[in-house]
Structure formats: structure tokens, C-alpha cells
Amino acid sequence: MTLNVYLSGEIHTDWREQIIEGARDLDIRFSAPVTDHDASDDCGVAILGAEPDKFWHDNKGARLNAIRTRTGIEQADVVVVRFDEKYKQWNAAFDAGYAAALGKALVVLHGPEHQHALKEVDAAALAVAQHPAQVVAILRYVLTGALPA
Numbered sequence: 690m691t692l693n694v695y696l697s698g699e700i701h702t703d704w705r706e707q708i709i710e711g712a713r714d715l716d717i718r719f720s721a722p723v724t725d726h727d728a729s730d731d732c733g734v735a736i737l738g739a740e741p742d743k744f745w746h747d748n749k750g751a752r753l754n755a756i757r758t759r760t761g762i763e764q765a766d767v768v769v770v771r772f773d774e775k776y777k778q779w780n781a782a783f784d785a786g787y788a789a790a791l792g793k794a795l796v797v798l799h800g801p802e803h804q805h806a807l808k809e810v811d812a813a814a815l816a817v818a819q820h821p822a823q824v825v826a827i828l829r830y831v832l833t834g835a836l837p838a
Contacts, residue, residue: 699771708825722758
């Protein structure tokens with residue numbers, strides 16, 4: 690069985706690469722949003738034309754990114770959403786809620802500093818992890834039934 694996993698959320702650290710590398714021996718197809726911050730911000734105007742107003746510039750980009758994100762979440766078996774301590778990922782909160790509303794298996798990834806702020810998001814998740822290695826262990830268990838050594 691191939692597991693489709695969508696990796697959503699924070700784009701400033703290598704957590705996605707850690708999970709993909711740790712799961713390289715598993716039958717998993719990973720997908721994710723565009724993680725190049727400038728490309729993500731400017732995709733709307735690059736494709737649909739310039740906007741003099743920053744609101745409409747951002748709006749075009751957000752809508753195109755939503756097509757990619759919604760499609761990725763809809764096609765996923767498991768959605769992993771990462772929140773980090775430095776940046777506010779409002780889109781990640783939306784992604785977690787959307788995945789939960791669709792009945793997707795949701796894994797939330799964040800440190801203890803966000804435990805209170807994300808309690809409702811955590812309540813919608815099937816697992817809450819603090820480290821990428823824990824996400825890998827969850828995926829390994831789901832696919833093979835194997836526990837960490």
C-alpha cells in the first residue's frame with residue numbers, strides 16, 4: 690500500500706526533508722505546498738498579471754496556492770501540519786482544519802510552547818508530535834506495524 694502524505698505548514702526549517710529522509714525506505718508519496726517563499730507570494734501576479742494594490746497581489750497568490758493546497762490535502766491519506774515557534778502560520782491552521790473537516794488522518798507537529806495556543810487544533814488531530822522523527826515513527830507504524838527500536 691502506498692501512503693500519500695501531505696506536508697503542510699512552516700517553510701523556514703528542514704523538517705520536511707527530515708521526514709522524507711527518515712521514511713525513504715517506506716512506500717510513501719509526499720507532496721507539499723510551494724516552499725519557495727517568494728514564488729509562493731508572487732505566483733498570482735506572475736501568472737495572472739501585475740496588481741498595483743498589495744492586497745490584490747497577495748489575494749491572487751493566496752487563491753492559486755489554495756488550489757495546490759486543497760488538492761494536495763484532498764488527495765492525501767495523512768496530512769502533517771507543522772507549526773514552529775518563530776513564525777505565525779495562519780495558513781497551517783486552515784490546512785489542519787480543512788484536513789480534519791475532510792476526515793483526513795491529521796498529525797500536528799509543534800513544540801510544547803504552542804500546546805495551549807493550539808489545543809483546539811491538537812484536539813482535531815489523531816496524533817500530536819514534537820519532532821520530525823516522531824512523525825516518521827508514526828508513518829512507519831501505520832504502514833508496517835513496527836515500533837521504534
